[in-house]
Amino acid sequence: MTERIIIKEVSARDGLQAQPKHLSVEQRQRLIASLVKTGVPEIEIGSFVSPKAVPQMAGTDQIAAALPETAAEYSALVPNMKGYELALKAGIRTHAIAISATEQMNQNNIRKSLAETFTMAEDILVRAREDGVAIHVYLAVAFECPYEGKVSPATVLEQAAQLMRNEPARLVIADTIGAADPASVRSLMNECVAQFGTDVLGCHFHDTRAMALANVYAGIESGIRQFDSSAGGLGGCPFAPGAKGNVATEDVVSMCEQMGLDTGVDIPALLESVKVLSELMESPQGGRSHYWLNNNWQKISRDHAA
Amino acid sequence: MTERIIIKEVSARDGLQAQPKHLSVEQRQRLIASLVKTGVPEIEIGSFVSPKAVPQMAGTDQIAAALPETAAEYSALVPNMKGYELALKAGIRTHAIAISATEQMNQNNIRKSLAETFTMAEDILVRAREDGVAIHVYLAVAFECPYEGKVSPATVLEQAAQLMRNEPARLVIADTIGAADPASVRSLMNECVAQFGTDVLGCHFHDTRAMALANVYAGIESGIRQFDSSAGGLGGCPFAPGAKGNVATEDVVSMCEQMGLDTGVDIPALLESVKVLSELMESPQGGRSHYWLNNNWQKISRDHAA
Incomplete structure (x- = not known):
């Protein structure tokens, strides 16, 4: 029996949220519609944040209200209880919340102390259990913080244990930078x-x-089976040329499939999504394997079938 | 005690040998001189092949005759006994010989059968022992052959065992394509x-x-400590835009150093080599980490010192 790798496709949220080019609701819907066709099991559709703070994510409620029917699980990022309420009202049943592992990152990112952020997360987790909403908790800057430097594994494990007490559907260890x-x-x-088993964990x-791809492999070796990735590798700081963003979905899919791990993702459909993204962003998108994959995706499929 | 990773820098051979732009002997000497300054422990300077077949490597004897003094070990590729004699005469004391793991690759590449190639390798190994010359045997297309498809590990292990009987200084498992x-x-x-221990093996x-970088990590996890890489990732088929060549030395060095493995390579000097290479090739060179590393190499050094 082939082992399964669960990919959460985050281009429509993490990929777009910091781009200088802002997509319209219709354009983001076009991206999501193309992602649905890939068969990727999870799609993050946006975030319920203030459109003043993050104009790129304005209208996520409109997107949530008209999502295409699919077997994929839709999710959205919520920054706080207000965002949780909005996402819930919009019909989203899987919410992502992000907590930074360091005091300074929380202060600089959301003007809250580490303790306040944990209280907020716990409040949302308790509330979500009542509502039957699944929460993916992200422990951000879990390896290194841009302000405080390296984060000790002991700190991360302690914070993870604290968050696990309120039973999130998933705990994602995030290498944000x-x-x-x-x-x-x-x-x-x-x-x-x-400490927590593989089922609840993601990276x-x-x-x-x-x-990033070496890190995905290392995660797989440790037993992790749930990974975030972004079509075309969209994400990160768009002002640094050559500085890539999220690990590219096509890179993760091709590596996993070649290793005999089933992602359920159709590679030609995924390459089509990257093409859509390139059109929408008006600049060529594509992961590290993109060029090779465009001309040779059949080889990956053949490898997997063998 | 920090563990050591031995990098053989192959840009001056594998990097240049298939480029449409041919460098002069003086230009190749400039590249090698810049590589010497990086502290990389091994430098492949070229190959002793027919200049008609591979004009990019013409004059390797001239380069060998005027190599800068360094603690680094120089080596050259020799395609056959004639090349061995030429390299020996030119003063090269470490020779690389390449044998393909499949019949068809040997036929198409050097018009010899698999059996003939092994006999040639054995002859060179026997002769080298008499001369006190170190031989690095490359088992090419050891994972997959462009003509015969996947190569079974059993075949590779059998061939490796056969080659080991004549005690090469190193056996390099090469993912040529x-x-x-x-x-x-x-x-x-x-x-x-x-079967063979880590000391004699390379990848x-x-x-x-x-x-490639995930593969280097996997090799390290298996105990491999000797890797080939090319400054700027130069190599491979230059006619396929975006299709990268050899794994980039700067990517291997930064990953290893960050993981606390000592490569002995000075990152700023290596970035200078990539700059030299970009000038010589008249096109921007650089590995996957190049942009980030150019602006942040101090972070890697700090990590390593910690």
Whole structure:
């Protein structure tokens, strides 16, 4: 029996949220419609944040109200209880909440202390259980913080244990600034798996230092089976040329499928999504394997079928 | 004590040998001089092949005759006994010989049968022992052959065992067409390490499918400590835009150093080599991490010192 890798496609949220080019609701719907066709099991559709703070995500409620029918699980990022209420009202049943592992990142990012952020997360987790809403908790900057430097695995494990008390549907260890290396991933995820098991865990990597795919492999070696990725590798700081964003879905899919792990993602449909994204962004998008994959995707499929 | 990773820098050979732009002897000497300054422990300076067949490598004897003094080990590729004699005469004391793991690759590449190639390798190994010359044997297309498809690990292990009888200084398992994935690397290199130990083994990866750095990590996990790489990721087929060549030295160095493995390579000097290479090739060169590293190399050094 082929083992399954669950990919959450985040281009419509993490991919778009910091781009200088803002897409309209209709354009984001076109992206999501193309992602639905790939067969990817989870799609993050946007975030319920203030449109003043993040204009790129304005109208996520409109998108939520008219999502195409699919077997894929839709989710949205909610920054706080207000966002939770909005997402719930919009019919979203899987919410992502992000907590930074360091005091300074929480202060700089959302002007809350570490303690306040944890209280907020706990309040949302308790409330979500009453509502039957699934929560994916993201522990952000879990390897390194741009303000405080390296984050100790002991801190992450303690915070993870605290969050697990309120039973999130998933706990995602997030390398928000792309500073992890495969040895650090292997070591931290081994510990997390030992404490919490694989089913509840996920990983979220950025490709800043070109190690994201190696980090995904390290995560797989530790037993992780749930990964975030973004079609075309969209995401991250768009003002740094050559500095890549999220690990690209096509890179994760092709590596996993070639290794005999089933992602359920149709590669030609995914390449079509990247094409749609390139049109919408008016600039060529594509992960590290994009060029090769465009001309050779049959080889991956054949490998997998064999 | 920090563990050591031995990098053989192959840009001056594997990097240049298939480029449409041919460098002069003086230009190649400038590249090698800049590589010497990086502290990389091994530098492949070219190959002793027919200049009619590979004009990019013409004059390797002139380069060999005027190499800068350094602690680095120089080596050259020799295609056959004639090349061996030429390299020996030119003063090269470490020779690389390449044998393909499949019948068809040997036929198409050097018009010899698999059996003939092994006999040639054995003759060179016997002769080299008399001369006190170190031989690095490359087992090419060890994961997949462009003509015969996947190569079974059993075949590779059998061929490796046969070659080991004549005691090469190193046996390099080479993913010549960049078709390996980290699971296949891990599995094959585990077997190789179990049979031959880590000291004699090396790996050579191409980044065609964007998995080269993940493959290096998988090799490290299997115990491999010797890797080929090319400054700027130069190499491979230059006619396929976006299709990368050899795994980039800067990507391997930054990953290893961040994981606390000592490569002995000075990152700013390496980035200078990539700059030299860009000037010589008249097109921008650079590995996957190049942009980030150019602006942030201090972070890697700090990480390593910690």
